[in-house]
Amino acid sequence: MEFAYLAAGLGAGIVAIGAALGIGMIGRAATESIARQPEASGDIRGAMILTAAFIEGVALFGAIICIILALK
Amino acid sequence: MIQTLRRLFLTLLFLSVSTPNLFASAEDEAAKESPIDIMGTVADHDYLKTPFGKIYLPRIFYWENEAGETSLDAFSNSKAAIASGSFEDVDGIVTPVAGSIIVDFSITSHLVFFWLSLGAVFIFTMFARGRYLKGVGRESEPKGAVQNLFEIFFVFIRDEVAKPNIDDRKHAKYVPYLFTVFMVIAFMNIFGLLPWAATATADITVTAVLAVCTFVITQFSGTKDHWGHVFWFPGVPLGVKFLMIPVELIGLFTKPFALAIRLFANMMSGKIMIIAILGLIFIFNDMYGTVAAYGVSIFSVVLTAVLYILKLFVSLLQAYIFTLLSAVFIGMAAESHEHDEEHYHAEHTA
Numbered sequence: 448m449e450f451a452y453l454a455a456g457l458g459a460g461i462v463a464i465g466a467a468l469g470i471g472m473i474g475r476a477a478t479e480s481i482a483r484q485p486e487a488s489g490d491i492r493g494a495m496i497l498t499a500a501f502i503e504g505v506a507l508f509g510a511i512i513c514i515i516l517a518l519k
Numbered sequence: 520m521i522q523t524l525r526r527l528f529l530t531l532l533f534l535s536v537s538t539p540n541l542f543a544s545a546e547d548e549a550a551k552e553s554p555i556d557i558m559g560t561v562a563d564h565d566y567l568k569t570p571f572g573k574i575y576l577p578r579i580f581y582w583e584n585e586a587g588e589t590s591l592d593a594f595s596n597s598k599a600a601i602a603s604g605s606f607e608d609v610d611g612i613v614t615p616v617a618g619s620i621i622v623d624f625s626i627t628s629h630l631v632f633f634w635l636s637l638g639a640v641f642i643f644t645m646f647a648r649g650r651y652l653k654g655v656g657r658e659s660e661p662k663g664a665v666q667n668l669f670e671i672f673f674v675f676i677r678d679e680v681a682k683p684n685i686d687d688r689k690h691a692k693y694v695p696y697l698f699t700v701f702m703v704i705a706f707m708n709i710f711g712l713l714p715w716a717a718t719a720t721a722d723i724t725v726t727a728v729l730a731v732c733t734f735v736i737t738q739f740s741g742t743k744d745h746w747g748h749v750f751w752f753p754g755v756p757l758g759v760k761f762l763m764i765p766v767e768l769i770g771l772f773t774k775p776f777a778l779a780i781r782l783f784a785n786m787m788s789g790k791i792m793i794i795a796i797l798g799l800i801f802i803f804n805d806m807y808g809t810v811a812a813y814g815v816s817i818f819s820v821v822l823t824a825v826l827y828i829l830k831l832f833v834s835l836l837q838a839y840i841f842t843l844l845s846a847v848f849i850g851m852a853a854e855s856h857e858h859d860e861e862h863y864h865a866e867h868t869a
Contacts, residue, residue, distance in 0.1 A: 497843075
């Protein structure tokens, strides 16, 4: 029985859940902060995009592992 | 209600692991070739793709033949290498008939795009340098689109990336490197968006080279404090000091490793997504006929256009993140803090 493809698919799905949760939390904190202090919205937007890119980087580490699994 | 859900869940779980057995005969059909070749398109090639065909690139081998003599041979392309008699084509890889390759210095498409990006940044900077030497940007305002663009990026790197993160007295030394890294990565990522072009940063070796450059510069700018922190962490009990040595050493190497993988994974995933979504048209054509393919193509092309916008944004963002993290690591290594606080702690806890 070949479980590598199943593992790759499940892994990619779980990675996506993790990334979506993390970025969703950033989005919530960012919008709340902008609502509290609209003057700082430029800084907050910059920090939000930066942090989202870091989390996406971690999610893509997992995606690369899944690709390696699916190809071997 | 919960009982039903529980039974449904268990049934699905059982089916998901047992279906390969039930449909074993279908496995032979599933092993057919798919009409698109994702990994083949993203991988490195020894040819450049142009609208008019392929341009084969030179192959340079440092190899030893069966007699044990090593030599450095250059061929104008793979066919010439095979025609010379000492090499043959084994599964698409050019290997020596007798002997082995020690180092393969061949020019590949990713290397050509790396050089192209370096050349573009060089020309861009030299043009701006010429203008500044004539005093155009210093005594009067910068003139023209290219010089203004250069000034935007350079001032951005100097004021937003280098100055806040690196020690005030030393930051000017590192601005050239940070600017170069930012522009090179941005150019490579954007060249990859053009049709028939290969994304050089979608190759782990290219991003590893950039990360190694950052690593070397970080270590060379390390002060005594930095090495002291790595090998003998101050301010903690003695047993923890010994524990911190391997932890800090590993941390020293994971940071550039993470830099390389972050850039590589972002770029490669963008490329794979585009190929997969456009390839859906060909897969539908294969499985369901031409009408379904036409139907899917409307959806695919629109989604591809949206993804291209996202990829453009991600290209610049990843270049910025690589540069920002390089600046942070250099800043962490080059900083020298005052020791008064740590001596205070040591004296008062003793």
